[in-house]
Amino acid sequence: MQPQYDLIVVGGGVLGTFHAYHALERGLKVALIERDNTPQGATISNFGQIVPSGMNSKWQLFGRESLRVYKEIQQQFDISVRQEGSVYFASNPKEEQLLVELHQINKDNDYPSVLLTKKKCLNSYPGLRKDYVTSGLFFPEEIMVEPRVMINRLHKYLKAVGLVLFSNCTVIDCMALSNGIEVQCSNNKSLSAAKVIICNGTDFKTLYPKLFRESDLVVSKLQMMQTKSQQKYRLPSSIFTGRAIRSYGAFQECPSYTGMKSGEKFSSVGKKCGVQIIFKQSVDGSIILGESQQSVYVSKIDTLGTDLDMDVDNYIQQEAKRIIDLPTYEIQRRWYGLFSHCKSADVYQATIDDNIHIVTGIGRKGLTGSAGFAKANIHQIFNLRHV
Incomplete structure (x- = not known):
């Protein structure tokens, strides 16, 4: 047969x-x-x-x-x-240096990216706080x-x-x-x-x-949340900030990455739960915010629990407000996802x-x-x- x-x-x-x-x-x-x-x-x-x-x-x-x-x-x-692109915002000279280095790496790899000045970032992204951003790196594809x-x-x-x-x-x-x-x-x-x-x-x-x-296999629990509709507010692209610049694999190939990691300082909640601040606007006008990351081996998956940690959510909102002044930070939905990866x-x-x-x-x-x-x-x- x-x-x-x-x-x-x-x-x-x-x-x-x-x-x-x-x-x-x-x-x-x-x-x-x-x-x-x-x-x-x-x-x-x-x-x-x-x-x-x-x-x-x-x-x-x-x-x-x-x-x-x-x-x-x-x-x-x-x-x-x-196709709305992605942007990484730097908030200090060390993060700026990583963006410059990543821009060159992608130029060598023939993958389009554009360095943005502070002025260009502020003009392109409504609500972006001038006391946070110093420069940006945009990926149009x-x-x-x-x-x-x-x-x-x-x-x-x-x-x-x-x-x-x-x-x-x-x-x-x-x-x-x-x-x-x-x-x-x-x-x-x-x-x-x-x-x-x-x-x-x-x-x-x-x-x-x-x-x-x-x-x-290791399982990671990531917390995310979604604001109510921002009405007429428009976020032009996905936004990655701060810790994302430190934790993503691409930046680990930058020459100055090792020195930057050694001088990191984060709050207890941010460090314990691997918080990084990301923004993405959905088609209904709401903004998805996140995220945290707690990881255990699959044999201990039950220890992650099924509850949302409100200290983490509050910390994410607090940090997000330091980056972008949204019309509203009122939350309509909170959830977590489980993602497995191989050690x-x-x-x-x-x-x-x-x-x-x-x-x-x-x-x-x-x-x-x-x-x-x-x-x-x-x-x-x-x-x-x-x-």
Whole structure:
């Protein structure tokens, strides 16, 4: 008996969906299995920014390919892509130096960026406080999406071009056969494929609990919030400030980064919870603010709790007000997202019985890096070396 599909992808988040997308692009017959009605994990619990500028040189290549893919799909089907760029604001001479160095690195890598004077920053970004900003670095190619809208529209688009999508379907077993893999689901559905890729941490834990426990996956809890609509106020692009400049991989390649890190001083809340201040305006005029980051190994995930830490939220608002005077800081929604990443590698990968591939733990690189990474990974898994 021949397998029904060339590939079954387990997990309908952004990482799994783009593996399905690139397999379809190569003419493969693909099924995507999502345990919920729509994805509920890290894919929808983030800002919705696609920012290769924040990545190290290796991952920026994946991010730039992701930009191309998002924009190409947007031309054919509206998945909520907005090309409004991203900007990093410096607040002191050391941060300014990092921006100058990153601008040169991106110039050498042929990735467009523009240095902004203090005057240009103040004229371009309403409400930006002159006692905070000293300069900026703008990346015009970068985009933003509405995560919940994007992933569901992306599924709709892929179904129209041949994807078979199974929603509300939990995988309970993967069995290697002589000619492929049989996938058993909780609704008594049985599917078969030449290869299976598992891109969901929850399904990884369910199917291979011992391997999951032994992995070096780390889970981070990020708190975010959303203001009420800012009415006629317009924020021209995504904004990254202060600690983002210190913590993102791209800046770690700057010559002066090490010296800057050694002289850091943060409040107890800011340091303990890894707070960095980011702004993004949604299509309804509201502003998404964040974020904090608390991390533990997967074996201790329960210690993160399910509550929001109001001290963290209050600190984020307090710091945000030092940067931009918004018309309102009244909050309409607060939430947190859980993001897993691998301690020893960029992405956690394991292969079982040759044709079952676990690919997860892409962390906060997911929305930006998944489309580009998944393309390379599909080519590797299916041995498409000529591509």
